[in-house]
Every structure is written in C-alpha cells, then in structure tokens.
Amino acid sequence: MHIIAVGLNYRTAPVEVRERFTFTERDLPEAVRQFKQTKSILEGVIVATCNRTELYAVTDRHHLCGHHLRSFMEQWFGLPRNSFTNHLYMYEDDRAIEHLFRVTSGLDSMVIGETQILGQVRDAFLLAQAQKATGTLFNMLFKQAVTTAKRAHAETSIGEAAVSVSYAAVELGKRIFGQFNGKTVMIVGAGKMSELTAKHLYANGAERVLVVNRTYDRALELADKFNGVAMSLDEARERLHEADVVISSTGSPEYVLNRDVVEREMTRRKSRPLFMIDIAVPRDLDPDIASIPNVFLYDIDDLEGIVESNLEQRRKEAAKIEAMIAAEIEQFHSWYRTLGVVPLIRSLQTKAEAIHEETMDSLMNKLPNLDEHELKVIRKLTKSIVNQMMHDPILRIKEMAGEKRADEAMDMFVKLFALEEPLKDLQRSEKRAAEAAQAEAKAAEPFALPGRTGAGLALVKP
Known part of the structure; x- marks a missing residue:
C-alpha cells in the first residue's frame, strides 16, 4: 500500500491557473465518488480551498498512480494535462503523510499558522468518509492529522502574533486603547488594505466607521458594510476630532492631512489619544503629526516591522510543531x-477454532452419553484452554509488529504455527468478498458521467 498526494497551490500555480481547478460545493461529493473509482485508487480525499487543490490517495500501484491522478484531473476539469502538469507537485508515502500534517497544522499556508485550513481538511475528510471513499488508512491518518493540528495550536502560540499589516494595525491600537469598544474609526481612501484594517477594528469592538473618499459612491459602498457614514475629504478635516483611529491609504501625491489640521482637531478632542495609521506610499499623513502630544502615528514600515517580527516568532513556534509532527x-x-499482523491473528484464531471443533466432534463420538449440560461445560473449559494458549503469542506478535524487524517476526510466527494454508484461505475469502462488494456497488450506480468512468476497487488491508 502507498499513500500519494498530488496537487497545486499558491506556490506552484498563479491564481489564473488555480481558479480553473476549483470544485464547487455542489459538485464536490460527485468528484470524490468519481475520484474513488479511478483506477488503482483504494481510498481518496479531495482538499479544495482558494489557495490549493490536493488529491490524497491510497493506492496499490504507486508507480502508475501519478498518471491515474492526472488523468482524473484532466477528465474532471476538461483540460489537457500539458496545461497544468508543470504546476503539480506529488509526494509519496512519508513525504505525503508529512505534507498532510503540515497542511492541516497551517505550516504550509500562505499565512503561517492560520487555523482555517484545519477546518477545511476536516470537512474534506468527513465528506470523503460520507461518500465511503475512505477506509482503514485514511480514517486513521486524517483523524490523527486533525487532532495533531488542534493540539499544535493549543500548545503553542503560533496563532497569536499578527502577521498581516491589517492585523498589526489592530495590535498596535490595542497597545494604546486596550480595547476598541465604543471607538470611532475614520477610513481615508477606500482601498482594500484600509477596508481590511477597518474590518478587523470593527470586529474588535469599534463602534462607528467614517469613510472618506474622492468618489462618494465608493465611500458610500464601503460605509454600508459597517453601518458607517460617507463623507468628503473637506468634511473629514472638519470632523477629524470625532475619530479615535484614522486609517489612510489614498493615491494622493501630497499629504491629505497635515500637522496644522490635526493639531487644531486635537484641541477639539481635548487631547484624547488619536491613533493614526498611514498605509499609503507615498505617505498621506505629514510625518510632523507624530510630534503632536497624544497623537500616535505609524506608517507602513512600522507595521511591516511588526509583521516580520511576529513572523519570526511564528517560525520559532512552527519548529515546535514540526517536532510534534515527526513524533505523530x-x-x-x-x-x-x-x-x-491482523491477518496472522485471524488465521491463528480460525485454525484454533477448527481444531477445537474437531476435538469436540471426536469427544461426542467417543462419549455419546454426555448430556447437554456436560457438553456445554466441556466446550467452555476447552475453549478457555485454547484462548489462554493463544493469548501470549498474540500479545507478543502485536508488540513485535511495531518494531523495526516486524517482517521477520511475522514470518517466524507463520512458520511456528503453520499458518500458510489458513492465510491463503483468508486471502481468497477476502478477495471474493471484495469482488462481491465491487459488483454490488457497480450494479447500484444509476449512470456514469461521460469521461468520468473508472473501475472501483475495494480496500485491501496491507
């Protein structure tokens, strides 16, 4: 058995490529079902987010699996493989397992340590499980990956330090105000960065949002998102005293707020603290504003310095998680x-049961006058003897199966108890059961989508 991971993400493919390999929420269950039916795929999970599309598979033929996985993508998305193969990465066995743990823990994310991917991997696994696309290996592996990620975030501080400019602005503001409850935020310019920062401040308790923009309609559009007020720049200069936090990000070649305006408005504020964030390049806010008492002015370099410092902190925490992953x-x-060792134990138990039944049959032939109660007592006692004789060997082979020379130990176990034939009988029985299940599943399919057919394979235990 082999575990394979094939995919593309924000590192290997630009957004114009990634967007062509997205699964809609409605189509994903069918995609998982078709993926599971792909040749040589015994178990399958599809992890699909805005930054990655990854196919995880348990396969019995790893040297052909990459070809089959690419064929699935080619058929499902209707794209020739030469248009996306260069963007794909493929990991096998240990590297695939490690990759899954790193993805689930947020170590492979664009923002290291983010937690959203944990829920996305969990949901992907639960969907695959509901579609009966997972089995023994992935039921264990994905549960372990999700549990490890939860523990990693609980036992380290990887998610605590801000690693985006907008989050860093919020972190700085908390140093000044403690909390933003009841505070008023003024956004000068309606760009994406200003909007994100305002969104985080609003989520952290900011009460009012004032939106300033040259285009009034755009100001109004953004103000509506926060139940805020739209206004012109001239009006903003007259109402600056109402704001506790100012976020400025315009394309103006000159300062939109100078020292004189801010100094005048601080008088009207009665010197209550004013937190100003200048995200623009070139700068929107006159650097001399920083010299005004109780005005706290930060520019993009200040914020990026905080971000880099926090990223370094997250990298240190990531090293702790890497150690956790290695142990897992x-x-x-x-x-x-x-x-x-499971087939070996089942074979031994089957052989022991057969010997016990033969012995009981022989006993009943030799002692035909035994009544039902006597036979029941004898059966129970002899069964107990058999079980006790098997207990220690089974316990020992389980322990030895986890050691490095497990194969040698299991070979010796088979020879000592002469399990060659019982093992063959068990394998034949499992094969017949798998073929019957496959035939039943195929008969139950209402139709096959054009270009999306494949032979279903039942899980075969390693």
Whole structure:
C-alpha cells in the first residue's frame, strides 16, 4: 500500500491557473465518488480551498498512480494535462503523510499558522468518509492529522502574533486603547488594505466607521458594510476630532492631512489619544503629526516591522510543531506496521477454532452419553484452554509488529504455527468478498458521467 498526494497551490500555480481547478460545493461529493473509482485508487480525499487543490490517495500501484491522478484531473476539469502538469507537485508515502500534517497544522499556508485550513481538511475528510471513499488508512491518518493540528495550536502560540499589516494595525491600537469598544474609526481612501484594517477594528469592538473618499459612491459602498457614514475629504478635516483611529491609504501625491489640521482637531478632542495609521506610499499623513502630544502615528514600515517580527516568532513556534509532527508520523508508522499482523491473528484464531471443533466432534463420538449440560461445560473449559494458549503469542506478535524487524517476526510466527494454508484461505475469502462488494456497488450506480468512468476497487488491508 502507498499513500500519494498530488496537487497545486499558491506556490506552484498563479491564481489564473488555480481558479480553473476549483470544485464547487455542489459538485464536490460527485468528484470524490468519481475520484474513488479511478483506477488503482483504494481510498481518496479531495482538499479544495482558494489557495490549493490536493488529491490524497491510497493506492496499490504507486508507480502508475501519478498518471491515474492526472488523468482524473484532466477528465474532471476538461483540460489537457500539458496545461497544468508543470504546476503539480506529488509526494509519496512519508513525504505525503508529512505534507498532510503540515497542511492541516497551517505550516504550509500562505499565512503561517492560520487555523482555517484545519477546518477545511476536516470537512474534506468527513465528506470523503460520507461518500465511503475512505477506509482503514485514511480514517486513521486524517483523524490523527486533525487532532495533531488542534493540539499544535493549543500548545503553542503560533496563532497569536499578527502577521498581516491589517492585523498589526489592530495590535498596535490595542497597545494604546486596550480595547476598541465604543471607538470611532475614520477610513481615508477606500482601498482594500484600509477596508481590511477597518474590518478587523470593527470586529474588535469599534463602534462607528467614517469613510472618506474622492468618489462618494465608493465611500458610500464601503460605509454600508459597517453601518458607517460617507463623507468628503473637506468634511473629514472638519470632523477629524470625532475619530479615535484614522486609517489612510489614498493615491494622493501630497499629504491629505497635515500637522496644522490635526493639531487644531486635537484641541477639539481635548487631547484624547488619536491613533493614526498611514498605509499609503507615498505617505498621506505629514510625518510632523507624530510630534503632536497624544497623537500616535505609524506608517507602513512600522507595521511591516511588526509583521516580520511576529513572523519570526511564528517560525520559532512552527519548529515546535514540526517536532510534534515527526513524533505523530512515527506513531502512525507503528500503527501501520501492526495492520500486517491482523491477518496472522485471524488465521491463528480460525485454525484454533477448527481444531477445537474437531476435538469436540471426536469427544461426542467417543462419549455419546454426555448430556447437554456436560457438553456445554466441556466446550467452555476447552475453549478457555485454547484462548489462554493463544493469548501470549498474540500479545507478543502485536508488540513485535511495531518494531523495526516486524517482517521477520511475522514470518517466524507463520512458520511456528503453520499458518500458510489458513492465510491463503483468508486471502481468497477476502478477495471474493471484495469482488462481491465491487459488483454490488457497480450494479447500484444509476449512470456514469461521460469521461468520468473508472473501475472501483475495494480496500485491501496491507
């Protein structure tokens, strides 16, 4: 068995490519079902976000799996593979497992340490599980990845430090005001960065939003998002005293607010603190404003310095999470190695049960006068002897299956208990059951979409 991850993300593909490989919420269940039916795919999960599209698969033929996965993408999206192959990455086995853990923990995100991807991976797994596209391996692996990510965010401070300019502005404001409850925010210019910063301030308790823009309609549009007030720049200069926070980001070649205006308005504010953020390049706010008492002026360099400092802090926390992931991967390996021992134990139990039944049949032939109660007591006692004899060997082989020389231990176990034939019988039985399940699933399909057909394969335990 092999685990494969194939995908493209914000590092490998520009947005004009990524947007061509998106799954709608409505189509995703069908995509998962078709993906599971792709040749050589035993289990499958599709993780689709605005920044990545990734296909995770359990396969029995890893050397052909990449080809089959690309074929699925080619058919589903209706695009020739030569238009996207250069943007794809593919990881196998340990690298695929590590990649999933890093993605789920936010270490592979555009904003390191973000938590939104955790919920997206969890939802992708639950959808695949609902579509019966997961089995033994992914049911364990994805649950472990989600649990590890939750623990990583709970036990480290990776998500605490602001790593965007807009978040950094909020963090700075908290140093001055503590909280933004009841504060008034004035946005000068209606650009995206100003809007994001205002959005974060509003979410942190800011009560009023005043929007200033040369184009009044644009000011009105943005003001409506925050139940705010739109106004002209001249009006803003006269009402500056109403604002506790000013965010400025225009394309003006000159200062939109100078020292004289701010000094006059501070008199009307009775020197209550004024927090000003200049995100524009060239700057909108006269640097001399910073010398006015109780005015706290920051420009884009100040904010980016905070962002870089916080990014460095997140990188240090990320190193702790990397160590957690390494331990979890080893734990998954230990669990995976024990899967190989399951058929051995079942074969031993089946052989022991057969021997026990043969012995009971022989006993009843030799002692035909035993009544039902006596037979029941004898059956129970002899069954207990068999179980006790098997208990220690089964316990030991489970322990040895998690060790490095597990294959040698399992080979010896098979030879010691002469399980060659019982194992073959078990494999034949499982194969027949898998073929029956496959035939039943195929018969239940109402139709096959053009260009999206594939042979379904049942999960075969390692």
